[in-house]
Every structure is written in C-alpha cells, then in structure tokens.
Amino acid sequence: QVQLQESGPGLVKPSETLALTCAVSGGSITGHYWSWIRQPPGRGLEWIGHISHSGSATYNPSLKSRVTISVHTSKNQFSLSLNSVTTADTAVYYCVRYYSGYSYGYFDFWGQGALVTVSA
C-alpha cells in the first residue's frame, strides 16, 4: 500500500516561499505522476500540478508563474515550492499520486495533508 506524508513549515510569511516535501513509502516513485493539491479553508480542492519520475512537470496555469515541483527519486520524495505567497495561499496541502492509465487518470493515494498558514 502506497503511503504519502507531507512535511514542511506550517507558517510562512507573506511574500516568502512555501516549501513542502512529500515522502513516498510502500512503493517506488518511478512510474505514475506525483501531484500537489490544496484546499483553502471552507473551499474546494485545487490541483496545483504534477511531476513524473523523470522530472517532467505540468502546472495549473493559475499558479504556474509561482510554482515549482521537483522529484528526488533517490529519496523517493517530491517537493513543492510556491513563491511570493499571500494569505490566499493559506490552505491544507495534499501530496497525491495520480494514476495515469492509457487515456484516463485518477488520484488514488493521498497524504494526510499539511496545513500551511500565510501570516505575518
């Protein structure tokens, strides 16, 4: 059973960079895509982007100018960097595996989520 665990600071100051890491266990990071999804308080889920084990990344255009997702295959980890944060970036951040089939895909394994608050 694949398990994911987010880690990183729970508090970030406005204009600074939010950085989270996701550790993958119970399976190799090789294959599939590895995503970040967030949920602001009281709101719905927003896909941030994903990366393949080879390092090919795709981002949500709404965040593309501020986001970088990286993969660290030797550590079975991937990470999220979101710069120039504002209070609107306060959210629970989930790391998630995106299973990619022949022509379809779905998010099948999720981390527990990490609350990141942007505040001075």
Place this chain on the structure above:
Amino acid sequence: DIQMTQSPSSLSASVGDRVTITCRASQSIGTYLNWYQHKPGKAPKLLIYVASNLQSGVPARFSGSVSGTDFTLTISSLQPEDFATYYCQQSYVSPWTFGLGTKVEVK
C-alpha cells in the same frame, strides 16, 4: 478550464436513505470523471473512477453513472460512515478540476 458543477451543495439524509449527487461538466469529458469522499481531517478517498468503476475496497452501495455531460454518484443505502463531503473531478484535460463538493449531513 473545464468547470465542474455539483448539485446539491449539501443535503440532509438518514441512515438507509438512497442518496444521489450530480456533477455536470462545462464541456464534453467523455467518461473521464472521478468521485471522491472527504471527511474532516482525513485524506480524500477515491470512490469511483472513469464514471462508473468502483475503486478496490469501496463498498458496492456506491455507484456511478453518466448521461452526456451529467454524472451521478449514488449511495444506495446510506450508512453512518458515509456522512462526508463528496467531490467530482474531471481527468479529460489538464488542468484537472474538481466540483465544489456536496456535503452529506445527518437529517
């Protein structure tokens, strides 16, 4: 981006009730629609993928169907552990987008 519209935004139901949640896509997405269950403080859980395929380990009281751009999640007999928020998500084209959710509450 493809907009996913869920209805209702919330509903009240009792144990044993049949519950139906609808999700409509702003354009054709074929059957590339997934359903998730989310409980407070927990990770969302995949229930249904590609419109009607039950994820392994998910009880058979959950089912999904599609008619054109309208998708339906049905819980045939609501159980106490089913009170949660349910989200649809399209996987037809990036950026992957979710509906705003349907909260199933105790009546």
